[in-house]
Every structure is written in C-alpha cells, then in structure tokens.
Amino acid sequence: MAEFDLILRGGTVVTEADTTRCDVGIRNGKIVALADDLGTAAAEVIDATGKWILPGGIDSHVHLSQPSGPGIKMADDFETGTRSAAFGGNTMVLPFCLQQKGQSLREALKHYHAEADGRCYTDVSFHLIISDPSEQLLGQELPALVQDGYTSFKVFMTYEDLRLSDLELLQVMDVGRSTGALVMVHAENHDAIRFLTERLEREGRTAPRHHATSRPIAVEREATHRAISLAEIVDVPVMIVHVSNREAIEEIRRGRQKGLKIFGETCPQYLVLTESDLDGLNMEGAKYVCSPPPRDQESQDACWQGIEDGTFDVYSSDHCPFRYEDAAGKLAPNGRTSFRWIPNGIPGIATRLPILFSEGVVKGRISPQRFVALTSTNHARAYGLYPRKGTIAIGADADIAIWDPARTVTITHDLLHDGCDYTPYEGMEITGWPITTIVRGVTVVLDGELVSNKPQGTYIPRELSEFVSRPVMLS
Ligand code: DUC
Ligand code: ZN
Ligand code: ZN
Numbered sequence: 001m002a003e004f005d006l007i008l009r010g011g012t013v014v015t016e017a018d019t020t021r022c023d024v025g026i027r028n029g030k031i032v033a034l035a036d037d038l039g040t041a042a043a044e045v046i047d048a049t050g051k052w053i054l055p056g057g058i059d060s061h062v063h064l065s066q067p068s069g070p071g072i073k074m075a076d077d078f079e080t081g082t083r084s085a086a087f088g089g090n091t092m093v094l095p096f097c098l099q100q101k102g103q104s105l106r107e108a109l110k111h112y113h114a115e116a117d118g119r120c121y122t123d124v125s126f127h128l129i130i131s132d133p134s135e136q137l138l139g140q141e142l143p144a145l146v147q148d149g150y151t152s153f154k155v156f157m158t159y160e161d162l163r164l165s166d167l168e169l170l171q172v173m174d175v176g177r178s179t180g181a182l183v184m185v186h187a188e189n190h191d192a193i194r195f196l197t198e199r200l201e202r203e204g205r206t207a208p209r210h211h212a213t214s215r216p217i218a219v220e221r222e223a224t225h226r227a228i229s230l231a232e233i234v235d236v237p238v239m240i241v242h243v244s245n246r247e248a249i250e251e252i253r254r255g256r257q258k259g260l261k262i263f264g265e266t267c268p269q270y271l272v273l274t275e276s277d278l279d280g281l282n283m284e285g286a287k288y289v290c291s292p293p294p295r296d297q298e299s300q301d302a303c304w305q306g307i308e309d310g311t312f313d314v315y316s317s318d319h320c321p322f323r324y325e326d327a328a329g330k331l332a333p334n335g336r337t338s339f340r341w342i343p344n345g346i347p348g349i350a351t352r353l354p355i356l357f358s359e360g361v362v363k364g365r366i367s368p369q370r371f372v373a374l375t376s377t378n379h380a381r382a383y384g385l386y387p388r389k390g391t392i393a394i395g396a397d398a399d400i401a402i403w404d405p406a407r408t409v410t411i412t413h414d415l416l417h418d419g420c421d422y423t424p425y426e427g428m429e430i431t432g433w434p435i436t437t438i439v440r441g442v443t444v445v446l447d448g449e450l451v452s453n454k455p456q457g458t459y460i461p462r463e464l465s466e467f468v469s470r471p472v473m474l475s
Contacts, residue, residue, distance in 0.1 A: 011048030056091025089434025120457030149461025320345025
C-alpha cells in the first residue's frame with residue numbers, strides 16, 4: 001500500500017514564517033510529512049516543480065445565499081460561491097448567517113446549514129449577524145452558540161433593518177467580552193448616510209456614483225471612532241471590517257496606541273478601485289456599488305500602507321455578488337430611480353488572492369510570507385481555526401493552493417466560475433495565479449479544471465479567536 005495518498009513534489013512551500021523547498025506528503029486529509037524528497041510512493045503525485053505551495057486561502061468575509069430584500073437575489077449560493085472560491089485558491093470561506101428581525105439565531109442557522117449542506121467545494125463556517133439583540137438572545141442563545149463553535153459575530157452601525165443603537169452595540173460587545181467571541185463591526189454612521197441620501201435625492205442626484213457621495217470618509221471615520229470607543233468602554237477586542245481609507249485606519253492605530261485590541265480588515269476594492277469607477281454611463285456604475293464605497297488614490301495608498309505595515313490583520317473579499325443584467329440584481333427597477341435601491345455589494349471571491357499576489361508580492365510591496373499571513377494564517381488565528389487551518393505543518397488539514405508565480409492572466413469573468421455575470425476587475429493584468437486547489441487532501445481544482453465530481457467541503461465548528469487572547473501589539 002502506498003505510504004501517502006498524495007505527494008506534492010518539487011515545489012516551494014511558503015508559510016507566514018518561512019519559504020522552504022520541500023515535498024509535502026498527505027494522508028487521510030492531513031499533512032503528514034514535509035521533507036526534501038518523499039519519493040513517489042503515493043496513490044497520486046502532483047509535480048509542483050517551479051510552483052509555490054501555499055496554505056489555501058481562507059476568506060473570512062463573504063456573503064452567500066443571503067436574503068437581500070424583496071425582489072432581490074444574491075448571485076451566489078453555496079455551490080457556485082465555494083466553487084469560485086476554489087478556483088481562486090481558497091480552501092475555506094466564512095459566510096455570514098444573517099438573523100432577520102424577529103428570527104432566532106438558531107432558526108437562521110438552520111436555514112444556512114440546509115443551504116450549505118452537501119453543496120460546498122471548500123470548507124465553511126459561519127459568523128452570525130446580530131440584528132435583533134433581545135434579552136433572550138443576549139442572555140442565552142448567543143452564549144450557547146459561542147459554546148457550539150459560532151465564535152464570531154458581526155454588528156452593523158447602518159442599514160434600517162440591521163443597525164444597532166449604541167446601547168445595543170454595547171450589549172452585544174459585552175457578550176463578546178463574557179464569551180471570548182470576536183465582534184466584527186460594520187462602521188458607517190446611519191443617520192449621516194440617511195441625511196445625505198435624502199438631500200441628494202431632493203437635488204435629483206440619484207445616479208449610482210452618488211452612492212459614494214452619500215457615504216463620504218467622515219461617515220466611516222466617525223463610526224470607526226465610535227465603535228472603538230464603545231469597545232474601550234466594554235473592554236473587548238473588536239475587528240473593524242472592510243476599512244477603506246486613511247482616517248479610519250488612523251482611528252485603528254490610535255486605539256492600538258492606547259493598548260486596545262483593535263483589529264482591521266481591508267479588501268481588494270479599496271486597493272485597486274476608486275469612486276470614479278461608479279461614474280460609468282447609464283447604470284454601469286452600479287457594478288461597483290458597495291459599502292463602504294471605493295475612495296480615491298490617496299485612500300488606496302493608505303490601505304496599501306496598512307497592508308504593508310501590519311495595521312491590517314486580514315485581507316478578505318467581502319464577496320457580496322448581485323448579477324448586473326438582472327432585475328433581481330444591480331438593474332433592479334427602482335435602482336434607476338435612486339442609488340439607494342441598488343443592491344449593495346460586489347463579487348470578488350475568486351479574484352481576491354490573485355490581485356494581492358500580483359499587486360502586492362510581484363510588485364514588491366509585501367513578502368510572500370506576509371501574503372500568506374494576510375490571506376490565510378491570520379484568518380485562521382482570528383476566527384479559531386489555527387493550527388488546524390491556515391498553515392502547512394505536520395498535523396494540519398491538507399488545505400493547499402499551488403500557485404504558478406509567473407503565470408500572466410488577464411482577468412475575465414469566464415475564469416471565475418461564480419454565479420454572477422460580471423467582475424469589477426475585468427481586463428486587469430495579473431501575474432501569479434492559483435492553478436491547483438486541494439481541500440483536506442482532495443484535489444478540487446487541478447491545472448485550472450474542476451476535478452472534484454461532487455462538492456466535498458464540510459462545515460467546521462470553531463474554537464475561540466486567538467486574537468482575543470493574544471497580547472496587545474503596539475504599532
Ligand atoms: N457590508 C458588507 O459587509 N458587505 C456588503 C454590504 C455591506 O454593507
Ligand atoms: Zn459590512
Ligand atoms: Zn460584507
């Protein structure tokens with residue numbers, strides 16, 4: 001009998017700490033050997049000569065099959081979303097389980113598990129979105145769910161149906177404090193957005209680009225400052241998600257300087273898009289409507305600085321896809337009457353890693369090790385998956401992406417295999433591409449082809465976040 005199920009031969013293994021030329025031996029879904037030469041005694045051998053072997057990407061901020069309002073449908077379910085993720089070099093994704101008002105979290109989870117079960121090409125786990133923090137939820141349901149492995153939740157400071165008052169934010173953060181779960185915050189000031197939106201509409205400025213006008217940097221900066229202050233008052237760590245600009249970044253740095261455990265996430269749209277992308281003719285700008293909106297060159301530079309200097313802990317896609325040529329998507333009829341009705345979010349689950357590899361590693365802004373930390377290892381640490389996931393080490397799950405660091409690719413939507421009908425990154429020239437993706441030892445994508453005959457990803461309950469317990473790092 002072969003010693004291994006699979007050997008990856010001749011590649012260069014990159015982790016958050018090291019770059020090493022070695023073979024990888026896999027048995028029963030785990031990495032069981034790392035050595036200079038493991039021979040060929042395996043049921044399957046993949047020649048990785050000249051390729052890089054990286055921990056599979058973990059995308060800890062995605063939306064799949066999320067209820068999105070009357071008449072609107074998200075473009076990706078668990079099957080298409082995780083398939084696209086695998087094509088983009090990811091082996092695990094963490095979608096949000098959205099609690100609708102009046103619904104219990106258990107009910108919401110039942111729905112998401114039913115949607116995901118048997119349909120995932122990557123592994124999955126769920127964050128919870130808390131929209132209705134009743135006494136029962138705060139006192140019993142949420143603490144019990146943390147025990148059950150749902151160890152992170154997101155709160156919103158905007159959107160009519162989702163936003164929490166400051167009191168409610170404090171109460172949810174307090175459950176984070178008592179349970180050790182990580183609280184993620186969408187930081188935008190709701191009343192300011194509403195005020196600006198109503199004024200823009202009165203002035204007839206309703207085109208997609210005014211989505212960005214209605215959510216200026218001050219809206220995000222103020223909410224980021226308030227979220228951090230509330231976290232300070234409760235004395236709890238928080239993750240500020242989808243940070244888009246220098247002023248919000250400065251709030252995070254200021255919090256850390258005070259010794260607070262504030263963590264930060266940014267996304268590809270803040271590194272390579274700007275608000276002028278929303279200027280497209282007719283409704284084309286709708287393809288770029290997401291929140292916070294892409295900003296300007298100065299904001300992009302600031303986000304790159306945060307990627308380089310460690311201010312950002314994680315880099316996620318915030319994949320939130322709506323089809324463009326679709327009345328249930330970006331061209332929803334009332335979206336033509338005002339930007340406020342355009343479904344909010346953009347696709348990016350497959351393009352997240354190639355964009356950072358090409359713009360970050362190949363252009364010399366970050367090392368390959370930092371790329372691994374930002375795209376995989378820190379996600380595993382932040383969300384209670386490390387060291388099972390997020391690294392290449394003996395005993396870890398065999399979750400691996402094999403990259404061709406020299407391959408040049410022009411991004412086109414047909415490469416992405418998602419359920420959407422466009423990509424905001426169409427035409428972008430990329431150097432470095434994930435060619436093979438292996439999930440717990442099963443090859444899902446091989447040389448750019450889907451080879452897994454059925455989705456074999458599984459749901460993973462999580463431990464508490466390592467970020468919550470780690471000492472404060474002053475930056
Ligand atoms: N926040 C997200 O995290 N994703 C999409 C839209 C939003 O507001
Ligand atoms: Zn958000
Ligand atoms: Zn999101």
